[in-house]
Amino acid sequence: MRFQEAAPDARSVVYRGIQADPLVGRVAGLLADAPLAVRVLARAVMNGERTGPAPWRTIFPTLLVAGAPDAVRDQAEAVLAACLEVAERGEQARSQYRGAIVEELTARLLTRRSGPVRRERRVLFDGVPADIHPYDVTVEAAGAEEVYDCKWGARGINADVLHQLDDARRHAADEDRRLVVAVVVFDVRTSCEVRLAGLTAPHEATDLIPLEGLGRLGRKRP
Numbered sequence: 001m002r003f004q005e006a007a008p009d010a011r012s013v014v015y016r017g018i019q020a021d022p023l024v025g026r027v028a029g030l031l032a033d034a035p036l037a038v039r040v041l042a043r044a045v046m047n048g049e050r051t052g053p054a055p056w057r058t059i060f061p062t063l064l065v066a067g068a069p070d071a072v073r074d075q076a077e078a079v080l081a082a083c084l085e086v087a088e089r090g091e092q093a094r095s096q097y098r099g100a101i102v103e104e105l106t107a108r109l110l111t112r113r114s115g116p117v118r119r120e121r122r123v124l125f126d127g128v129p130a131d132i133h134p135y136d137v138t139v140e141a142a143g144a145e146e147v148y149d150c151k152w153g154a155r156g157i158n159a160d161v162l163h164q165l166d167d168a169r170r171h172a173a174d175e176d177r178r179l180v181v182a183v184v185v186f187d188v189r190t191s192c193e194v195r196l197a198g199l200t201a202p203h204e205a206t207d208l209i210p211l212e213g214l215g216r217l218g219r220k221r222p
Helices: 010-019 022-032 036-046 054-059 070-087 091-114 159-174 189-197 211-218
Strands: 002-005 118-124 135-139 145-151 179-185 207-209
Touching: 010 091, 022 036, 022 070, 022 091, 036 054, 036 070, 036 091, 036 211, 070 091, 091 135, 091 145, 091 211, 118 159, 145 159, 159 179, 179 211, 189 207, 189 211, 207 211
Parallel strands: 145 179, 179 207
Antiparallel strands: 002 118, 118 135, 135 145
16 A cells, blocks of 8 residues: 555646635634534635625624623634635635635644645555556555545535545555554534435445544544
């Protein structure tokens, strides 16, 4: 088992520009230490269904109005302002920014417990045709390899993603290697489980990390 840089193409060149936008890092940095309620706020705002801060203060009064603890309100206001910048980018750009933010957040949380991580990497196995699919975030420490596919919402989980993750895990096992495979979804667990229930692709050995479980990314695996 070995890792390899994904070959650049026109899509990846454009996407790397988005990944490098300081807004992506700013939002991910705010969300890395945010409680679940603030992350739920971020997801709602970046869906882009309402503009301006006023509606969100009505929808999330325990976070954004007088009476909320100062530290919580300050954090929520910072997240609201940054996420509104994403929401106002327009539908196509917003979708790309959201994906980049989930990947950057995943990478930052993993780095807290695993050291450097890599982005957009393929996993290759001897005797197995190369898969063009690059994984969004990888941990490549010898003996503790992990690959992560990152999704904004539960609808992003599909059969292709699940097959690719499970195939990589099985090929690693064929080489007597343990490869952790996981999908990170910036959506609530219930939505993810409903989505998975409608898919027949293998996922029993694929770790699901929904919005509520993001904190696990920063903790050592058993």
